[in-house]
Amino acid sequence: MYKNFALAALAAHTGWKEWQYYDNLGTFMLMAIPIVFLYGICIGSFLNVVIIRIPLGESLIKRSSHCMTCGSKIRIIDLIPVFSWLFLRGKCHNCGEKISPRYPIVESLNGLLYVACFLIFGVNTYTFIMCIFTSLLICIGFIDWDTMDMYVPMLLLIAVLAIPAHFVTYLTIQERLIGGAIIAVPFLLIGEISGIYIKKKTGEKIRGIELGDTILMACAGVLLGWKAMIPATFISIFLAAIFGMIIKKKTGESKFAFGPYLCMGLLIGAWFGEELTDLYMNVFFPPEEMTYYYTSMISSIF
Numbered sequence: 001m002y003k004n005f006a007l008a009a010l011a012a013h014t015g016w017k018e019w020q021y022y023d024n025l026g027t028f029m030l031m032a033i034p035i036v037f038l039y040g041i042c043i044g045s046f047l048n049v050v051i052i053r054i055p056l057g058e059s060l061i062k063r064s065s066h067c068m069t070c071g072s073k074i075r076i077i078d079l080i081p082v083f084s085w086l087f088l089r090g091k092c093h094n095c096g097e098k099i100s101p102r103y104p105i106v107e108s109l110n111g112l113l114y115v116a117c118f119l120i121f122g123v124n125t126y127t128f129i130m131c132i133f134t135s136l137l138i139c140i141g142f143i144d145w146d147t148m149d150m151y152v153p154m155l156l157l158i159a160v161l162a163i164p165a166h167f168v169t170y171l172t173i174q175e176r177l178i179g180g181a182i183i184a185v186p187f188l189l190i191g192e193i194s195g196i197y198i199k200k201k202t203g204e205k206i207r208g209i210e211l212g213d214t215i216l217m218a219c220a221g222v223l224l225g226w227k228a229m230i231p232a233t234f235i236s237i238f239l240a241a242i243f244g245m246i247i248k249k250k251t252g253e254s255k256f257a258f259g260p261y262l263c264m265g266l267l268i269g270a271w272f273g274e275e276l277t278d279l280y281m282n283v284f285f286p287p288e289e290m291t292y293y294y295t296s297m298i299s300s301i302f
C-alpha cells in the first residue's frame with residue numbers, strides 16, 4: 001500500500017527522466033496522476049449537479065446545466081470543470097452574476113481525493129471502488145451541510161459497494177457485519193435515548209444523532225470493516241467538536257450537520273483506519289495475546 005506512495009514521492013524528487021530508467025511504476029504513477037486528477041474533476045462536475053438537484057427533487061439528466069440566477073443555458077465551452085470557472089472569473093457569461101466557488105471546490109476536491117486513493121491503494125479494482133465511495137461521501141457531506149438531511153438511497157449505495165469490494169479484499173463477512181454494527185448500534189441508542197430526553201425537556205423532536213448518520217455508519221461499516229470504523233468515528237467526533245466550536249463562535253448556532261465530519265472521518269478511516277487500529281492493538285496488546293484477544297472477542301459475538 002505505501003510502496004506506491006513512496007515510489008511516487010521518490011519519483012517526484014528524482015525527476016521523471018531519472019525514473020524511467022529505474023522503475024517503470026514510478027514513471028507510470030507520475031504520468032497517471034494528472035489523468036486521474038482530470039478524471040476526478042470531470043466526475044466532480046457531475047457531483048455538483050447531484051448536490052444541487054437531489055435536495056430539490058429535480059432530475060439529474062433531464063434539464064441541461066443552467067445559471068442559478070438568470071436560468072440561461074450554460075455554453076458547452078463553459079462546462080469544462082474548474083478551468084471554465086477560472087476563465088470566467090467566477091461569473092455567469094450571460095448575466096455576470098457571481099457563480100459560487102463551491103463548484104470548482106467540489107470538482108478539485110473530487111480530483112485530489114481520487115489522486116489520494118490512487119496513491120494509497122495503487123492500480124486495482126479496490127481503488128475504483130474507493131473512488132466511487134469518495135464521490136458518494138462528497139455528495140452526502142455537502143447535501144447534509146446544505147439541508148441537514150441525508151438521501152437514504154445514496155447511503156445504501158455505500159453498502160452495495162461492499163459486494164464488489166468483498167471479492168478484492170481480504171475482509172471476512174464477520175468483520176464486515178461487526179463493522180456495520182459497531183458504531184451504528186451505539187449511534188442508534190444515543191439517538192433514541194437523547195430523542196426521548198429532549199422531547200421530555202423541550203417538546204422538540206430532535207435526536208442527538210440523526211437516523212441518517214446512523215445509517216451512514218452502518219453502510220460504511222459493511223464496506224470498510226470494524227477496524228476502519230473505530231478510528232474513523234474518533235476522527236469524526238474530533239473534527240465535529242473543533243468545527244462545531246468554530247461555527248458556534250462565528251454564527252452562534254449550536255445545531256450543525258454531523259454528516260460532513262462523519263464523511264471526512266470515514267475517508268481517513270478507509271485510507272488508514274486498519275493500520276491505525278493494528279498499531280493501537282500492537283502497542284497495547286502484545287502479538288500473542290493479540291490473536292487470542294481477537295479470536296475470543298469475535299467468537300464471543302458469534
Ligand SMILES: [Zn+2]
Nearest residue numbers: 067070092095
Ligand atoms: Zn446567469
